[in-house]
Amino acid sequence: MYNLQVLASRRSxxxxxxxxxxxxxxxxxxxxxINRLGYSSQLQGHNGCVNCLQWNNDGSxxxxxxxxxxxxxxxxxxxxxxxxxxxxxxxxxFSVKFVPFSGDQMILTGAEDREIRLHDLTNFDTVQVWSCCxxxxxxxxxxxxxxxxxxxxxxxxxxxxxDTRERHSCSTxxxxxxxxxxxxxxxxxxxxxxxxxxxxxxxxxxKDEQLVxxxxxxxxxxxDRRILSISYPSTxxxxxxxxxxxxxxxxxxxxxxxxKQSSANYVAATYVCFSPCGQEVLANLSxxxxxxxxxxxxxxxxxxxxxxxxxxxxxxPLPSIPVxxxxxxxxxxxxxxxxxxxxxxxxxxxxxEYYQRKQYTxxxxxxxxxxxxxxxxxxxxxxxxxALVSRNWPxxxxxxxxxxxxxxxxxxxxxxxxxxRIKCLKLLHWIKDARGFLNVYxxxxxxxxxxxxxxxxxxxxxxxxxxYNNPTVPEGVSDWEANRQSTANDYRQRYTGHxxxxxxxxxxxxxxxxxxxxxxxxxxxxxxxxxxxxxxLIRVLHGDESIVNCVQWNPxxxxxATSGIESxxxxxxxxxxxxxxxxxxxxxxxxxxxxQLRRRVDPFEMMLWGLRMIEDPSVDHVPQQQCQQS
Numbered sequence: 001m002y003n004l005q006v007l008a009s010r011r012s013x014x015x016x017x018x019x020x021x022x023x024x025x026x027x028x029x030x031x032x033x034i035n036r037l038g039y040s041s042q043l044q045g046h047n048g049c050v051n052c053l054q055w056n057n058d059g060s061x062x063x064x065x066x067x068x069x070x071x072x073x074x075x076x077x078x079x080x081x082x083x084x085x086x087x088x089x090x091x092x093x094f095s096v097k098f099v100p101f102s103g104d105q106m107i108l109t110g111a112e113d114r115e116i117r118l119h120d121l122t123n124f125d126t127v128q129v130w131s132c133c134x135x136x137x138x139x140x141x142x143x144x145x146x147x148x149x150x151x152x153x154x155x156x157x158x159x160x161x162x163d164t165r166e167r168h169s170c171s172t173x174x175x176x177x178x179x180x181x182x183x184x185x186x187x188x189x190x191x192x193x194x195x196x197x198x199x200x201x202x203x204x205x206x207k208d209e210q211l212v213x214x215x216x217x218x219x220x221x222x223x224d225r226r227i228l229s230i231s232y233p234s235t236x237x238x239x240x241x242x243x244x245x246x247x248x249x250x251x252x253x254x255x256x257x258x259x260k261q262s263s264a265n266y267v268a269a270t271y272v273c274f275s276p277c278g279q280e281v282l283a284n285l286s287x288x289x290x291x292x293x294x295x296x297x298x299x300x301x302x303x304x305x306x307x308x309x310x311x312x313x314x315x316x317p318l319p320s321i322p323v324x325x326x327x328x329x330x331x332x333x334x335x336x337x338x339x340x341x342x343x344x345x346x347x348x349x350x351x352x353e354y355y356q357r358k359q360y361t362x363x364x365x366x367x368x369x370x371x372x373x374x375x376x377x378x379x380x381x382x383x384x385x386x387a388l389v390s391r392n393w394p395x396x397x398x399x400x401x402x403x404x405x406x407x408x409x410x411x412x413x414x415x416x417x418x419x420x421r422i423k424c425l426k427l428l429h430w431i432k433d434a435r436g437f438l439n440v441y442x443x444x445x446x447x448x449x450x451x452x453x454x455x456x457x458x459x460x461x462x463x464x465x466x467x468y469n470n471p472t473v474p475e476g477v478s479d480w481e482a483n484r485q486s487t488a489n490d491y492r493q494r495y496t497g498h499x500x501x502x503x504x505x506x507x508x509x510x511x512x513x514x515x516x517x518x519x520x521x522x523x524x525x526x527x528x529x530x531x532x533x534x535x536x537l538i539r540v541l542h543g544d545e546s547i548v549n550c551v552q553w554n555p556x557x558x559x560x561a562t563s564g565i566e567s568x569x570x571x572x573x574x575x576x577x578x579x580x581x582x583x584x585x586x587x588x589x590x591x592x593x594x595x596q597l598r599r600r601v602d603p604f605e606m607m608l609w610g611l612r613m614i615e616d617p618s619v620d621h622v623p624q625q626q627c628q629q630s
Contacts, residue, residue, distance in 0.1 A: 206278030214269025521548030
């Protein structure tokens with residue numbers, strides 16, 4: 001009966017990700033609490049890097065797995081370990097999960113030794129071992145709706161499903177019939193980086209038939225278990241397996257420019273998770289940013305097609321701009337400054353001031369806040385596009401292009417937005433599109449001779465360098481998979497400032513039962529917290545002396561647990577307003593800028609070394625490395 005109640009409760013969340021919850025839920029992540037989040041305590045007991053954390057359902061216990069092959073169960077308020085379980089693994093533990101409805105007495109672990117183990121905490125006994133995987137086990141997933149099932153993601157490219165009620169003996173040839181998803185069946189024996197891997201997965205807590213998988217490429221894949229079947233590992237590309245994936249997600253600039261990827265700028269998912277409402281997916285991409293995807297109202301990547309008159313237009317429109325009280329009774333495209341709310345105008349002015357001082361990140365924040373006040377004012381999107389191009393962090397130019405399209409959807413004749421769109425396309429090396437829009441601009445603004453001449457000359461140079469390329473398909477990828485990759489769905493929001501280059505288990509997760517905030521670890525040892533809706537960074541906390549990998553939010557209280565290279569776990573809770581802590585970063589913008597320098601280091605080379613730490617460009621040495629994993 002309890003299972004049915006849980007299911008009914010979770011299903012009710014799908015109506016709207018922003019719907020009101022009970023008073024306790026709303027208070028849990030109130031803005032004032034997040035603004036006061038600070039260091040509370042630390043948990044000591046492991047003798048190696050802490051690679052995974054997991055709260056139980058009521059938030060009373062925290063499980064942790066480590067390079068020391070042990071799992072600790074913590075009573076966080078008391079700051080003590082209530083159990084230390086020797087798991088029997090002979091490799092670093094990468095994932096730990098409480099088994100649903102086991103009274104928190106059963107846990108699952110996955111590790112570097114390619115094994116998944118089921119443990120009974122009542123007598124410290126390992127009751128089941130699965131050795132089916134032919135690669136390191138990076139993530140496990142469980143579901144309250146299917147408490148006897150467990151899923152694993154391993155570096156052999158497979159998602160496997162296990163039933164804990166069944167006894168299992170692995171076959172001697174390593175080909176067990178428990179493979180639910182095999183990326184080799186669609187991506188072949190190699191991906192664009194040389195091999196196919198599964199790095200992470202999550203199960204939708206609202207609709208557990210949905211699984212999301214991240215691999216060693218930039219694509220996040222959404223599956224429906226109802227159209228999947230258990231099978232043996234694949235030995236070749238199988239056309240019949242193609243349609244098992246119901247959606248692909250990838251940032252538009254990466255989807256378009258796969259040809260430019262190399263060992264020095266590969267992009268892969270290190271963590272994926274569903275939102276509490278089950279309608280959104282968060283993905284942390286190595287060498288890139290954190291991205292939010294909507295799995296219900298899909299966002300289409302920017303792609304232009306010529307009309308009957310030869311003029312380019314978006315193949316599919318961007319998501320509609322939300323209704324705001326600022327629109328009054330006028331057409332949003334005709335909104336003039338006199339009808340703009342005072343708060344939006346003031347924020348715009350602040351953004352302009354920051355931009356003039358070349359403080360581009362601060363400028364972007366102010367424009368984003370202004371858009372919340374008045375989402376139908378095209379000037380805000382156009383100005384933010386200029387600031388994004390000037391800042392030029394990874395993905396900024398494509399985000400600026402999206403802003404110019406939003407501005408033009410509100411005011412199609414806005415001259416600055418027309419010019420900024422062409423500039424963005426040129427910077428993205430989408431030369432054919434840029435040339436098409438330059439021709440259109442020349443027909444409506446022939447008097448702007450200087451811009452037309454200068455931009456035309458720049459595009460001619462790019463065309464001479466073969467600046468426009470169609471994306472190529474990695475060898476071994478099926479035709480259907482290649483088509484899905486080229487038409488992958490775009491992101492709804494992105495979160496910038498952290499650095500994710502040098503471990504492949506770095507998390508990014510929703511904070512709060514409603515998921516109003518996003519948190520992620522970083523190579524600089526900090527924890528970053530953003531407002532989910534605006535993408536603005538609101539808190540940076542120093543979580544580790546080298547790298548923070550794990551960020552897990554307590555399901556019932558305003559408490560966050562983090563871990564990384566150090567052997568300790570840090571606990572964060574709201575602190576007194578007058579408390580001053582060295583662990584709270586005061587200059588968040590400087591931290592973000594420093595992380596952009598870190599991105600210049602070759603991440604592939606660092607991962608081959610197995611290092612867990614990256615040299616800060618502002619210092620002269622790299623501390624000695626104590627732990628190896630990732």
